[in-house]
Amino acid sequence: MSHLSQYLAQNQFCVLIEYLTSSQKIFSVPNQLAGFPVCMTLADRVHSDTDLSPLDAAALYPKDIEKVLHFAGKGRDIADFERFLLDAKNSKQHNLLLLTGDKLKNHHFGDDQQPRTRYLESVNAVIAAKQHGNFYIGVAFNPFKYVEAEQDAQYFKLCKKLKAGADFIITQLGYDIVALQQVKNFLTEQAATQKILACVMPLTLARANFMLKHQVAGIVITPHMLQVLQDEKAAGLTEQVYARCALQILLCKHLGFAGVHLSACHQTEEQTRLQHYIEEYKALDFAACLSLWNHLWQVQTGQEFYPKLVQYSRPVSxxxxxxxxxxxxxxxxxxxxxxxxxxxxxxxxxxxxxxxxxxxxxxxxxxxxxxxxxxxxxxxxxxxxxxxxxxxxxxxxxxxxxxxxxxxxxxxxxxxxxxxxxxxxxxxxxxxxxxxxxxxxxxxxxxxxxxxxxxxxxxxxxxxxx
Ligand code: SF4
Known part of the structure; x- marks a missing residue:
């Protein structure tokens, strides 16, 4: 049984800190953050299509650090995944996060002499991993969808992932607390036993600009959010980035999330700043955390986290x-x-x-x-x-x-x-x-x-x- 599965089974709120594998640099991985147990998660080809594989990256760290390996299906088929499962088993890695993945940077449409790029679906990966046994299987879910059909399609697929045998869920990165609450309520209504973790990130102006510039798939950064970050930067209030991240972590805990997947916080100095604010706000209840969160984001209506709703689709004819x-x-x-x-x-x-x-x-x-x-x-x-x-x-x-x-x-x-x-x-x-x-x-x-x-x-x- 993996440590992660024990934390989740025992309702012990935990923090999964994400490390990119684009460089072979070794980071120091804490064993706890503000008293919450920590696991490291190793991302799969986020920076480039040729990043070091999470399995190879895991081998660079001590065995006693609990790890979650991402596997993205982009540019891969089921045979690639079967090989990955055998290697993971041999390396005694049990925790997996199975994703379809965003568009392969070097995607081929099949019209340029190169065969069409294929994507192994997360549902199929879950089924295959389940058949192997001995894996603790996570899947991704994006609750930050703002038109009906798109949101329905996400929830329908989540049902399939759960049916296929997923053990836990990690949300897409997002800042809309209502959407997070909605998926938690959905799981409760379904009487789902799987635990859910929320992906969070200390959102700096530079990171928001990067995501907008590169149109990072599925992540919503609204003009309102950007304006708040710009004003803060101009006023020298950049510490609020960490205060907000701490509040989001605590809000998720109050909502019954089993933990968080913490992205872009792999430097010790960033973790120390975040920890400071978690300690500061730890005693606050949900309402107090939410009030402070709304204050820091200058929320008036709650729609500040919605993208501009443009009607692209037509009703069924x-x-x-x-x-x-x-x-x-x-x-x-x-x-x-x-x-x-x-x-x-x-x-x-x-x-x-x-x-x-x-x-x-x-x-x-x-x-x-x-x-x-x-x-x-x-x-x-x-x-x-x-x-x-x-x-x-x-x-x-x-x-x-x-x-x-x-x-x-x-x-x-x-x-x-x-x-x-x-x-x-x-x-x-x-x-x-x-x-x-x-x-x-x-x-x-x-x-x-x-x-x-x-x-x-x-x-x-x-x-x-x-
Ligand atoms: S799913 Fe059916 S219609 Fe689509 S490519 Fe395959 S055989 Fe053709």
Whole structure:
């Protein structure tokens, strides 16, 4: 049993301090911060795609420091993850934080001689880690979403992560206390046993500017927040950065969070300043902490943490609903019904379909009949029946189980389209199919079957029939 799992099981509020692995510099890691036990978390390719791996970075530190290794699925498939799990097991690392990850800096769309960059979904990573056993598995969640479909899509996916076997949750970095309270209430309503930690960071003006300049995915920094930080800097009140971070940590503790994931605070001097304010405010109750927090952020309405609400998305049209109903009918009739399965199995079990010419002709027919309608990319494992007939391959990361955390007001992290998972969430509500988006754990597509006919694969593999 890992120390982290013990802290969480015993409701011992803990602090996970994040260390980037972009340099091989060794930092001093405290064993407690203001009396709270500390674990170190090692980030995966946050600074660049070629950062030192968290496993290699962990080996640079003493064994008795409790560690949480991040694994981001960007640019990786399930085989990469299986190798990582074996290495982690051999290195006796038990705590994992499994993320899909933001856009790979060197992302390829598959139109430039390079194969399309693939992303291993966190849901699939959780399932694989769970099957190995002996891992204590964390997942990420972004509660800082401000339009309905985008927020629904996040919560639907959280349900899947919990169903897949996640042991604990860490939120995205954010400063909206109401949104944090909302996810805590959600877990209580669901009677979820998993503990949740909030990601916090002493937000300096330089860091806020950096995140805005680089459009760090999924992080909300509003003009109001920026103005407060600018005014403070001009007035020489930069200590308030640490006072606010201390207050947020204590607010999370009062709200029942199991701990915090502390980013950008890996220097001893920063930790000392933060600790000072935690000690100073430790005796305050929730209301007093909140009042001071609101004062320091100059909060009047609570909406100071909301991004400017721009309407990018359109309501579900009757055309979308008709398309869903039509495709659902076709799927049931030609793939899911007992008769279709028996007939299809009889036809496709023949080795005739394995000949190069016939398999190519079949693949071409499938592509032609589906590409224009749903954007099919011949993945070989059709998941349309579990995605409300919105093809996962139309998501630039190819995610089937739900969105990553990087959307902004329904817009995809890539910026060129509406997030397909928001579209799906909106449609699901309109056709009363939200349950499927919370419960259907969609397996990852093995690399080897991409580019083959999903029709043949479907009828041959009875395990897919569910
Ligand atoms: S899920 Fe795969 S087979 Fe189905 S439409 Fe999308 S790319 Fe084609």
């Amino acid at each position: 009757s055309k979308q609903i008709l398309k869903y109903q039509h495709l659902s009918f076709m799927h049931d009739a030609f793939f899911a019904s007992k008769m279709a399965k028996s007939f299809g199995h009889f036809i496709f079990k023949s080795s005739f379909w394995d000949k190069t010419t016939t398999s190519q002709a079949l693949l071409k027919s499938e592509f032609v009949s589906k590409h224009r309608i749903v954007g099919c990319e011949s993945c070989g494992q059709c998941r349309l029946g579990k995605t409300l007939y919105i093809c996962p391959e139309t998501c630039p990361k190819g995610l089937a189980n739900g969105p990553c955390g990087g959307t902004t007001l329904d817009r995809c992290e890539f910026g060129d389209r509406e997030c397909i998972h928001s579209v799906k969430a909106r449609l699901a509500k309109a056709v009363q199919q939200t349950e499927i988006l919370k419960t259907e754990l969609i397996p990852t597509v093995p690399f080897e079957i991409r580019g083959s006919s999903s029709w043949k694969n479907w009828f041959r593999d009875e395990a897919d029939w569910g």
